[in-house]
Amino acid sequence: MPLLLAIAALLLGLTGRAAASDPERSVVQITTFSQQPVWDAPWRFDSVRRASGTGFLVRGKRIMTNAHVVSWAKQILVHRYQDPRPYVAKVKFIGHDCDLALLELENDEFFEGMQALEIGDLPPVRSTVVTIGYPAGGEQISYTRGVVSRIEVQSYVHVGNRAYLAAQTDAAINPGNSGGPVIQDDKVVGVAFQGLPGLENTGFFIPTTLVNHFLKDVEDGGYKGFPQAGIRLMQLQNPAYRKMLKMPDNNLGTRIDHIFAAPASKKLLKLDDVLLKAGDYEVGSDGTILYHGNRVSVSVVFNEFQHGESIHLKLWRDGSELELDLPLEVISDDREEGNLYDTLPRYHVYGGLVFMPLCRDLMKSIGGNWTDPGNADLLYELFYRKHDKPETVRKEPIVLTSILAHRSNANFSLRGRLLVDKINGVKINQMEDVIKGFATENGTGQHVLEFYPEHGIECLDRKASTAAQSEILKSNGITNDRRL
Amino acid sequence: MKLFLSLIMVLGVVLVPSPLQAADNARVKQWEKSIVTLEVTRKIYDYQQPWTRRSDQTVKSGVVTGPNELLTTAEYLQDRTLIRVQKGGRGKWFEGDVAWIDYHANLAIVTVKEPGFWRDLAALPVSAKVPTRGQADLVRWRNGALEAREVNINRLTVKRGKLTYIDLLQMEIDTEMAGIGWSETIIKDGKIVGLSSTREERSLTAIPSHFIKRCLDSRRAGAFPGLGYFAFVWQRGDNPPLMNYFKLPGEPRGVVVSDVPANMVPKNALHRRDVILEIDGLPVDSQGDYKDADYGNLLLENLATHAHWAGDKVHLKVWREGREVLTEYQLPKADYKVEVVPDALFDTEPEYLILGGLVFQPLTIPYLQSWGADYQRKAPFRLSYASQQKASSETPSVVVLSAVLPDSFNIGYQEARWLLLDQMNGRKISNLRDIQAAIKESKNGFHVLLFQDGDNLRRAVLDANSLDQANERILKRYGIDEPTRMGLATK
Secondary structure, three states: OHHHHHHHHHHHHHHHHHHHHOHHHHEEEEEEEEOOEOOOOOOOEOOOEEEEEEEEEEOOOEEEEOHHHHOOEEEEEEEOOOOOOEEEEEEEEEEOOOOEEEEEEOOHHHHOOOOOOOEOOOOOOOOEEEEEEOOOOOOOOEEEEEEEEEEEEEEEOOOOOEEEEEEEEOOOOOOOOOOOEEEEOOEEEEEEEEEOOOOOOOEEEEEHHHHHHHHHHHHHOOOOOOOEOOEEEEEOOOHHHHHHOOOOOOOEOEEEEEEOOOHHHHHHOOOOOEEEEEOOEEOEOOOEEEEOOEEEEOHHHHOOOOOOOEEEEEEEEOOEEEEEEEEOEOOOOOHHHOOOOOOOOOEEEEOOEEEEEOOHHHHHOOOOOOOOHHHHHHHHHHHHHHHHOHHHOOOOOEEEEEEOOOOOOOOOOOOOOEEEEEEOOEEOOOHHHHHHHHHOOOOOOEEEEEEEOOOOEEEEEHHHHHHHHHHHHHHOOOOOOEEO | OHHHHHHHHHHHHHHOOOHHHHHHHHHHHHHOOOEEEEEEEEEEEOOOOOOOEEEEEEEEEEEEEEOOEEEEOOOOOOOEEEEEEEEOOOOOEEEEEEEEEEOOOOEEEEEEOOHHHHOOOOOOOEOOOOOOOEEEEEEEEEOOEEEEEEEEEEEEEEEEOOOOOOEEEEEEEEOOOOOOOOOOEEEEOOEEEEEEEEEEOOEEEEEEHHHHHHHHHHHHOOOOOOOEOOOOEEEOOOOHHHHHHOOOOOOOOOEEEEEOOOOOOOOOOOOOOOEEEEEOOEEEOOOOEEEEOOOEEEEHHHHHOOOOOOOOEEEEEEEEOOEEEEEEEEOOEOOHHHOOOOOOOOOEOOOEEEEOOEEEEEOOHHHHHHHOOOHHHHOOHHHHHHOOOOOOOOOOOOEEEEEEOOOHHHOOOOOOOOEEEEEEOOEEOOOHHHHHHHHOOOEOOEEEEEEOOOOOOOEEEEEOOOHHHHHHHHHHHHOOOOOEEOOOEOO
16 A cells, blocks of 8 residues: 555656646647627627637646637637647636636546646746747747846736736747746746737746736636726936935935825825835835846836735835835726727617717727827827816716718718717716717707717707617617617 | 922921910010019027027019019018019019018018119009909919919818918919919919919919908008907808707708807807807808808808908807897907917017926927927827817916926936926916016925826926026036027017
């Protein structure tokens, strides 16, 4: 019996070593068939597109990959290393902010002979890493070696309005590599995720600090995301500014220049508070900390916390030090400023008029020139009003995006994408108000639509538009007049 | 001999002008006494470095319209340092001077003091009526010879003027001629019918003589009041349900007032949601056109300049709350300064103020144009968006931090730029004079600057005690003569 146990342990040990030294056995090819909605005709979908990416097995029989690999997927197929059989997978958790996702498979056979890859630490700059994946240009697994060039906060392009820590490497990261592990000393030190157009030999991977945050976040069965303090920090290097704040003449401290909507920050922090220490990290006058040997933005420390946790801060306020615990929350009221995924666009069609909430994806549907001056009012509403006139911000600005031509609306003279102010006197703060507005009687026989900021006005004949509704929907192939 | 005679005959056919050609040559010949060439030297400013300037020369055309009176467009006469005039297409240049100019009208009268200049020159009459179609001659001096080329008048239309934000009647001309749009004279039946202003592809825009004549007559009478315009915003009224909502009987007609200016005179002349049915007794259709007795359908904006000047009262019939109302609207004067971001700065050096290396300028269209003609796409969004806003009593104009000249004094702010300054030392900032006043109001030895909230720096602090010393050092290091320039005329 003792001999038997010893052999079993040896076998396990051998299996473990085999997995560690052959990480490709834990790396899978992911093929997706996805379909996105058409943002300027939200009841329609684009044609189904095939794409591929990479994933790898992590503990708990889950495949980790990038969120952008599996976004809008109608079907996800996973191929094991050198196994022709496709396995159907589905998304268990997805974090669009950090571009990570976990897949699960119904068929347990898939995991036979596979070992979860171990998650390592943040790799040192100049150290060597290997990316493993299934990039374009072939069907077989690919290995590329490179060094970690630098580690700093980068924009995460999948969501478009978030920036987190990212590691840059000269190991080739090409389409298809996305979601693949970046390996060092047989451990995963990152997840390949994006490149920079125009820059050669430059790829980025998501470091394990974010990977671990994501894995911990989903432990309670749901993904919430990365919390934020809701503040804007500005460097505090001008001698006069430091002097006015009675700050010592050293290289420490960054200034709170703006406090956004986060309630805890509004309550506990003040403008011109100087952040001296965040968690265990001293904050430099340029807003950076020394983090695993890298000088990076202090936001990295805030990103280590989970939603609802508190970060301990040391501040300088009114000439003396102050310590407090700041609760952190996930901020989602700027969601529409980023790219939206996996949630079909809300819309309402009435009398041929198509109403949709204002969001970045809607703006992108205008085409390559969506930042042109002709769209200035929409851009301002989406990105800037909250800064300039926060008291006038609407919960969900609604846009009259198009008019489906019909004799009942043929003389509607205002054209283009218009922000809707009121319908039949009902102020439009969100899509539900559009429904409410059209249901509101005003005794004139007309539906009255008012627009902003130019104060335009237009009308639809009530009877004619109600009578035309089904004909317009039918002739445009719209099965439902709304998606709320 | 036969061969010799034949040659003479053939040559004769070629060399002897036909009676028609001779008449044409005589016609063109007489214009030689009226068309002149102007050479304008003027200052050009770099709004990214408003303390710098260079000079530039432009050659354009003019035409004699009366005693000591050369008519030309106002364009390229701004910020002038020297005007020289040449007659006959060659020979001596005479120094000229501007006797009258109106940039909104894009018209100027240049005169020459030297009496000898006017000898042998003859005025061309300005036609009171403009042809809406047909052929005319475009005339200019070119390489010492008077060039008269046939062009086709295509239509008259009301659109934004070349140098103004108001809509004016303009003549559209089809031509394949290149290098035109420099105030060449358009002549028909021996009279001036237009003055060229812009060429785009094969279309030439000209200022019609009807408008020119009104301006010149007013100027000669010594009382040119300036151009007026409709400052309200309207939308088309051709949607029957909209007119039904307003309970306007009959077919849709008139236009709907969607916004009125805050400083309208009289204050309640127009209401938002008024339907303008008539202007000066002329019915306005649902597209915003009226039927002009001479020129057919034209946009209603033309009625502000067709027979009126700034300050005139225009009589309106509007549909308001279910009944017709007669009202009067006083035309405001076209003035670049009424815009929160002025469209143009003519004959004024760009203003700036350097505060410890922080360069402040009024936000103007010429500043935005330093990003190029398509500045609305290329300039920072917040700045170009500001240019589309209306001036208000709280914000009559705005000041931009355009650049920072790096120095130890402003360390920490070197990357700050293109920010709109909201307050300084608690004082609201609308122009550079406000900053000058705020400089005297430092608190506890500091200047506190508050920029408009956005996605960038909100607050900056400067040391008030060492500001003068820093200014001196920075100006010297960057080769700038003066720390500020405000409201200086270029001449």
